[in-house]
Amino acid sequence: MNHKITCDIELRKFLKILFKDILLTFISSGAYWVWAMPKIMQYTYSQTKIGSFKFDYHVTPYDLLQYVLGLGGVLFVWFVVAVQSIELFIISAVTFILCIPLFYYKCVQISVGGKSLNSQRFNFSGPKSGAYFLFFHPKIVFFLFLVCGFMYSGFQIQRTNEILSYGLYGCAFLSMILLIVVFVVEKARYIINHYEYGNYCLKTTISEKDIFQSVLSAFISVKYFFVAIALSGFIYWMSGDDFWKMLSFVFAFVLILSFCISYAADYRRRYFDKIRVDGIDDFKFVSTASGWHIFLHCFSCLYSFIFTFGLAMPWLFASRHKFYFEHIMIVGELRQIERERVSAAQIEMVG
Template identity: 20%
Template sequence: MDNQIKFYGQGLEFFGIWFVNLLLSVVTIGIYSAWAKVRTKKYFYGNTDLAGDRFDYHAKPIQILKGRMVAMLFVLIWFVCNQLFPTLSLLLMLIFILLAPWLIHSNTRFDARMTSFRNVHFNFTGSVKSAYNVFLFWPLICAVLIACCLLISAAIGGSSWLGGLIVSGLSLLLGFVLFCWVSAEIASYFVNGYHYGSCSFSGKIDTKQYVTTYLQGAVLATVLTALMVGTGIALFGYSFHDISNSGEGIAANGGDFTMIFAIFSSYIGFILIMLITSGFIQARLRNYIFSEISIKETAEYGLISRMTTKGLITLMLSNFILLVVSVGFARPWVMVRTAKYVASVTAVQGDLNALTVEGDTLNASSAVADELAEAFDLNIGIG
């Protein structure tokens, strides 16, 4: 049986919470933002329903506040050093890069432990060593390999342009495959690290699926680009030809407007192509990853994702328009609409009432890594 996830939050209702959070955060110079984060999390978790029960969020505001203060202190130090001591700021950035895998791991574990369903907490047990492998060492090794291949192609290109071209092409192909491999390993790290009480999630993520999906995305982008270029030539080609042969200058024939409109249309077209392609890839990969997830102890339980490219792109475009038109004040509705859509395309397979789970008492006293990861936009997951 499939248990559809439902979200019952309302935009107007959450707007009141969001607006009060915003005002109090401004009045208290950001101190209340820790309480605002907890209230927001509790609202969204508490309105997410699965098989008649709701999720809950257990972090304490004081945990968030302590972590946020440390994170802001680090950001302030880096900003001052960047302005006054550029060399020192580079050193701090290097230290941050070295700490990034640990931050991602700690952030994921904190968020998981603070989440519960039916009074049973989630957990994340992925190792710090694996985090450094997938987020730092393997990407670094891949980058070095690709750089070496490009240097070899440059050396060969000096004596044979054809040989250099072939090696360059092989280097790009190698880079593409390695990118897909690292992406699959990152997804596998998260999938196999989550636990729900005594039950552990597992899934085998295949690199081939990533290669196929990204290749399909590349083909889609190429076709859309060709259509856009062909349409542009059909619409503006005659106008440019007429202007160039008129002998009266571009401005005298309204050519300035035509040129500006053509450039503007091209920018919009490329943005839409990027949006459609990224939506296609994101939806395909999410559906694939969720289809591979099951509970290790019993295979009858799993996750289902029915996200579509059309639905995701429509959501992204409409949310963007809402934010622009409302000058940002529609953000509560955007957040609620996003949560409703994600819930509507997600389900849990299996009889949850028959699932026997033993809960653990999990403590997470520090949210420093969580706030540092958020400050530098390191929140990574499986969607």
């Protein structure tokens, strides 16, 4: 059985909540934001449903206040120390980098722990050590050293051997791609594998191979444009005419755009396809968003934001929420989860 996620945000109510909170935030010089954000998110998630299930949002202003004060305090201390000398700047910068996993962990706790489905919540049980392992994973450190080493070597020999320096820059670029791939995979594993809903846990089997396959699929889907890019390169190097050079850049832009559109859809499909619910074999998530859908949504949001000087932000917020959830299809039977929810509610009432 297929279950679509629906989002019924009423723009009039959303604007009423948003403008009131923006006004109070402006009057309080930003301090009211801690109380405004939970109200906005509570309304947004309360209008999001999976069949008969209804989402809710349980993040409190106190949770946000803790995070904001902690991050603000560290940034203030870092700024005070960093302006004293270059040595203190380096030391404080390294210290701040070491604090990033803790801030990231706190963000995950807030965003994941705040979502619930009736009486049972989606909770995040990942340890803080896992956040550090995510940022300082041996593969990530290895590829980061490769990137820095290739770039430094290319810079050193640029004056003596230009061809070799370009080769080293190319290796640095490839290492950067591998670095991003590994980071994306480890981030997905760390977050999804620590989702809990009642007695159920989410698991993902996504791997570096899946990410590379999504990249290759995207390239294959735009294979006909390789002819165009090859032709554009030939035109660019053989012709001194500015018109033909501009044409080559247009071909290159079309190729990059087509690749991004294709990759976005294929990556999203592989990402959701690897998520399962332990204990329910036939329950899975499916993405229904095509690359063209993703591109049009991102382009329309960016276009609206720029040409309204930011005034369209309320519409964009609601649009992004609707797009994200309404393009996720849940395939499976929800009755088992519903029975679990009813049993938990009965036990709670008896207690």
